[in-house]
Amino acid sequence: MYNLFENAKHFYQRWLQRRIPPNTYQILYRKHIFIFPTKAGLSFLGTIILLWLLGTNYQNNLIIALAFLLLSLLHTCIFYTYANFSGLSIQLKEVKPCFAKGSASIELVLKQGRKPSANKRDHHRITLGFPGEPVVTVDIKSQHTETVVLPLTVSRRGWHHAERLVVSTIYPLGFIRAWAHLDMDANLLAYPQPIAADLPIAKVIAVTPNDHKESTDRLAVSDGVDDISHLRPYQQGDSPRYIS
Numbered sequence: 357m358y359n360l361f362e363n364a365k366h367f368y369q370r371w372l373q374r375r376i377p378p379n380t381y382q383i384l385y386r387k388h389i390f391i392f393p394t395k396a397g398l399s400f401l402g403t404i405i406l407l408w409l410l411g412t413n414y415q416n417n418l419i420i421a422l423a424f425l426l427l428s429l430l431h432t433c434i435f436y437t438y439a440n441f442s443g444l445s446i447q448l449k450e451v452k453p454c455f456a457k458g459s460a461s462i463e464l465v466l467k468q469g470r471k472p473s474a475n476k477r478d479h480h481r482i483t484l485g486f487p488g489e490p491v492v493t494v495d496i497k498s499q500h501t502e503t504v505v506l507p508l509t510v511s512r513r514g515w516h517h518a519e520r521l522v523v524s525t526i527y528p529l530g531f532i533r534a535w536a537h538l539d540m541d542a543n544l545l546a547y548p549q550p551i552a553a554d555l556p557i558a559k560v561i562a563v564t565p566n567d568h569k570e571s572t573d574r575l576a577v578s579d580g581v582d583d584i585s586h587l588r589p590y591q592q593g594d595s596p597r598y599i600s
Contacts, residue, residue, distance in 0.1 A: 376539065382446050393430075433532045441534040480499050483523070485521075486507075489558075
């Protein structure tokens with residue numbers, strides 16, 4: 357059973373790779389969008405079926421009319437959900453590296469992908485996120501852009517290819533969910549995780565000149581630390597070791 361599930365998963369990934377290839381700039385249209393009722397939508401559909409059964413059993417035309425009215429409402433939500441999702445463009449802007457077992461930042465730009473003259477509508481309640489990561493919900497107004505920063509946890513160091521981005525919406529009534537799995541072709545770098553170590557710390561002491569010139573403090577390094585921390589003008593009495 358496990359092998360069957362893994363084979364089905366690999367087959368789905370290959371099919372998705374052919375249908376939606378990797379690209380740093382994606383525009384959502386019918387090839388990218390999947391639609392299915394949510395739990396609330398399935399419950400709503402079950403209520404409609406129950407009303408229709410009651411209406412036909414008791415020959416009550418009013419209940420039957422109510423069932424068909426609710427069914428038309430659910431049917432209309434499909435078109436509104438698709439229209440709210442279609443035409444949205446997502447572009448990869450920047451990928452910020454992180455340390456291993458840390459969270460990288462992936463910056464995306466969302467805007468209207470079609471010509472504004474042909475499509476002047478807003479995109480409401482667009483949710484974005486990577487699998488297993490926190491999601492962000494935004495509204496994109498017509499002829500405006502929105503910048504979104506998404507976290508992505510990296511467990512190992514080295515170069516990684518980001519998982520497919522999940523973009524979805526349940527606008528307007530929450531009965532229908534439209535989503536897309538987009539490969540934004542984002543490669544991120546994870547540095548090795550820093551390890552705490554007990555390194556010697558240079559002791560810095562203040563030394564005040566004893567001559568009659570203007571009293572200014574200068575820094576001297578003790579305990580034989582020879583590393584250069586900064587440069588300053590030469591002062592009389594400085595050791596030749598610290599002159600560069």
